[in-house]
Amino acid sequence: MKTLSRIYNVIIFGLLYFPIIMVIVFSFNSARYTPMEWKDFSLQWYEKLFQNEEILNALSVTLQVALISTLAATVIGTLAAIGIHAMNRKLRRVMLTINNFPMVNPEVVSGVAFMLLFVALAAVLPVFKPGFFTLCIAHVTFCTPYVVLQIMPKLRQTDGRLYEAALDLGCTPLQAFFKVTIPEILPGILTGALMAFTMSLDDFAISYFTAGSSAQTLSVTIYSMVKRPVTPEIYALSTLLFGTVFVLLLLANIGQVRDISRRSKRARR
């Protein structure tokens, strides 16, 4: 039974990771064209990658969008979480459902919805013409729920009396917020920000519909490159993207595990 379940696990993970592993392996292959055939180990596709204007441009757009949307989503998400936390139970549940919806909504639908919205707005306000700005707005929107979701449990664990204790010791409400509430929920804010950054890097569908031609993200660029004859350059790019997201998620998880063990240690006293 045990071996059976182990075999099952190996098969599942194999199926999940096999294509990615193939992409990674072949990004180091020196042969040029499909069908795939291993020749020599080489880094030439990585070199080519970093000489490709289009890709470098997309990389810079992706990073800028990710940074801006992470920053904005973290601030908005933190404030939203605190607001939701202060609501009564019924309203809180409603708000959390509204918050969670974008995360389960099919991304294509969100993407199309954003596109329609921006097209409609652009008719009145030219800033909403698809481009860098709309890309940022869309990313902030779908990143924020992840931040809220990371911070809510932290707020629930925080003793409400701490905030009152700060007021009692002479803090204005704003000082108490920065000196006590923020440090208490900081682990949640950091993992939330990391999640937001990852989601932003990761996104394809919504970016595809909101970016327009002036500001393309990496994933959109990869997609458009696939339409032309595929070069292993794309493998190299995909490998880098995968590696970055993988490391970020790993960091977020490690942070969470550490925080949990610290909490339980504190609770045991």
Add this chain to the structure above:
Amino acid sequence: MKDVITLKDIAVSFDGETILDGLDLSIHDGEFVTLLGPSGCGKTTTLRIIGGFITPDRGDVFFGDQRVNNVPPHKRQVNTIFQRYALFPHLNVYENVAFGMRVQKKKKAEIAETVEKMLALVNLKGFEKRAVSTLSGGQQQRVAIARALANNPKVLLLDEPLAALDLKLRKDMQVELKNIQKSLGITFVYVTHDQEEALSMSDTVVVMDGGRIQQIGTPTDIYNEPQNAFVADFIGESNILDGVMREDYKVEFFGKEFRCVDFGFEKDEPVDVVVRPEDIDIVEPEKGDLIGRVTNITFKGVHYEIIVDVKGFKWMIQTTDFHAVDSVIGIMIDPQEIQVMKKSEYSGLYGDYSSFSEEFDGLADPEAENGAAQ
């Protein structure tokens, strides 16, 4: 003496439920005032009104002559020691104590000096760098005291600060707190549901129940002259009997007239009569004012506690002599040991030991056990 805090006709309700109902209270400068009452009677709520965390629905709060209903907590010259300490877990002991002074932008040297003084005061020298999560309950308690005192408050509000500590530590801390209060001359408003703690530490005890003040007085007043059956029962043990005031200094119960020291009642007014278990003399049956049969005896160390059936009413009597179950004894009560009270909503609810069983003792203090488990 000058009043530092005055509460006038305070009323508070949560979700349509009345929590405080017409509270009037004056607190003198330098006084040790204790709010005493069962769980849920509104003690914490009263403190939170003084601290500024709750605005009353009705009534006024004065600090000195100044009405402070709308003054936010951070502008009030009081500091609170919260029911569960509420130390800042992300700061070490030093920073917790320094917190208030940092907010006030005090000079570094002054902060260091005050923190050192405060930690010495609460016997925590050498703990500066420790994380608060690594401290024992008693140590956290002391940090909370030091943190509040470092702000140099005029009034310190303490919400059951010792509830989570074990008995021995609690006794030690009671003495320490009392010493701190005396040496610094600060007004303490202290909340507890432990009557012994209230009696031994306070200048003034405020007995509360159901969101109302039942009695305000010195510990001896509260104990010797309870104003209604609730106070008599909540503070110590009491036998509470139905009686009729025949005339001044004469009260009748169990069909027998007793001399007493109370006066000023209507003629033939129904009253509650309190007799403390330790104030009753046991004599030969033929010499007693009342005669009863012993139904239970419990050894309590210093004395025995016996339950005596007198015409169906069960008395509790404390005596140093052994009396076997089923033996018949006489009861004698001196006039000054009889306390006559007006009838109240609590009449008939307390003071009869017919349901007496030893298990009750175990249930007496559930809050303290909860606290200790934290």
